[in-house]
Amino acid sequence: MQFKRILLKLSGESLMGDQGYGIDSQRLNDYAEQIAEIAGMGIQIGIVIGGGNIFRGLSGAAKGFDRYKGDQMGMMATVINSLALASALEHLSVKTRVLTAIRMEPVGEFYSKPKAMEALSNNEVIIMSAGTGNPYFTTDTGSSLRGIEIEADVMLKGTRVDGVYTADPEKDPTATKYDSISFDEVYNKGLKIMDLTATAMCMENKLPVLVFNMDVKGNLKKVLTGQKIGTLVHP
């Protein structure tokens, strides 16, 4: 098998489905089913989930919220999503543990690498919530950090698009998809995959990122069975 340990990044925004806000239970269950399918293949799975479906610090700041508090609200939003996903996974009999970057037992256990590694080796799915625990970061950076810490073979970035394109395919009909591209090219061409902090961390620590469409059911399994979908961003 290509990847033995993965960091799966899910966007909070995708979780809201067509609702425009909050958690769409159909989308949540679709994600849980896809994850359950690969958990059964013996892959070690670490998950980081965003919070954009509930609150983003930057958009809060634009409305007059204090950025520091707004970011804390965003991190809490990722905990809410993590609990929802854990609950959906447990419903499918997948053993799941929520770890938090900010202490808040008994909502989740305080994150540490040894705790994460132990759970992974027991074949528990771990959901690492509250991003990095610090304001001014994003969950993309949180997932780069956690992916590097748990020594994942790859970060699978589940999005609503099926990969990285030469230009925005919604604006430019001539845009074509890359099957693979280097971090240097991504940077030099100014392509937007993740924020710069997250991209730089993956690049410096040689963590490849595979961007794929998580909203098509079955795609996660396709990635893990070596089918050529999405775009691989490599060091």
Ligand code: UDP
């Ligand atoms: N956030 C933060 N520090 C982190 C991770 C997240 O302050 O390490 C906050 C930030 O306000 C962000 C929000 O949590 O806007 C939700 O995360 P993100 O926007 O990355 O979610 P996504 O876009 O993936 O839904």
